[in-house]
Amino acid sequence: MIAPEFFYSALIVMIGAFMALLRVFFGPSVPDRVVGVDTLNTLVVAGMILLGAAYDRTIYIDIAIVYALLSYIGTLAIARYLQGGLE
Amino acid sequence: MRSDMGLIVKTTARATIPLIGIFGAYVVSHGHLTPGGGFQGGATIAGAGILFLIAFGFGEMKKRYNHHLYSVLEGFGGLVFLGAAMLGLGVAFFYNALWHEGPILNGQPGTLLSAGYLPIMNLAVGLKVFTGLISALFAIAAYRRWRE
Numbered sequence: 001m002i003a004p005e006f007f008y009s010a011l012i013v014m015i016g017a018f019m020a021l022l023r024v025f026f027g028p029s030v031p032d033r034v035v036g037v038d039t040l041n042t043l044v045v046a047g048m049i050l051l052g053a054a055y056d057r058t059i060y061i062d063i064a065i066v067y068a069l070l071s072y073i074g075t076l077a078i079a080r081y082l083q084g085g086l087e
Numbered sequence: 088m089r090s091d092m093g094l095i096v097k098t099t100a101r102a103t104i105p106l107i108g109i110f111g112a113y114v115v116s117h118g119h120l121t122p123g124g125g126f127q128g129g130a131t132i133a134g135a136g137i138l139f140l141i142a143f144g145f146g147e148m149k150k151r152y153n154h155h156l157y158s159v160l161e162g163f164g165g166l167v168f169l170g171a172a173m174l175g176l177g178v179a180f181f182y183n184a185l186w187h188e189g190p191i192l193n194g195q196p197g198t199l200l201s202a203g204y205l206p207i208m209n210l211a212v213g214l215k216v217f218t219g220l221i222s223a224l225f226a227i228a229a230y231r232r233w234r235e
Contacts, residue, residue, distance in 0.1 A: 060122075062121055062122060062123065063122060065110060066110065066114070066123075066127070066131055069107050069110065069131070069134065070131070070134050072103070072138075073134050076096065076138065076142070077137070077141055080092065083092075
């Protein structure tokens with residue numbers, strides 16, 4: 001069963017992701033781009049969940065959980081680098 | 088400069104590291120049923136180690152990291168993979184003897200204890216990837232030529 005409303009909401013999330021991508025492209029400073037990438041990660045997780053619901057596959061949720069956990073680590077690593085690196 | 092990050096990040100890491108580790112173990116052990124498997128689960132568990140290194144700093148990691156143990160475990164993972172591949176050597180290399188007439192791991196397809204040697208190989212690859220990535224990351228973090 002393929003539900004079309006999940007595709008529409010995934011499309012809306014995709015539009016938001018493109019707007020976050022604009023901040024990554026045109027961000028004047030590095031922290032702007034980092035915040036843009038962090039927003040993009042969250043929106044990608046939302047899109048994965050919605051597409052998993054649209055295609056009616058529960059196993060796609062696993063990938064979204066892994067991506068959410070690892071994107072947190074990536075953002076933390078960039079923040080660590082910007083605050084002065086490891087020791 | 089501080090060697091670790093702030094209190095919020097450290098507390099969050101204390102809560103998140105077991106979560107990432109358990110989820111990585113889930114991905115490894117269900118490699119024959121769900122997306123993922125040895126490499127993906129091992130890399131996820133290595134993400135927990137990277138989070139530890141980032142949140143608590145290099146000194147704390149150095150106290151808990153044992154180079155010999157990780158090196159031995161990486162070799163052990165490769166040997167278990169080869170040993171599982173040689174189980175059915177009477178027929179052919181990589182012959183899935185556990186699935187055809189083995190005593191264990193030959194349950195109904197779709198259950199956890201099925202698929203013959205695949206779960207053993209997933210566990211071996213997961214162990215190898217986890218220890219290898221942690222060793223590589225630790226070596227990169229310990230490499231400090233810029234200070235001299």
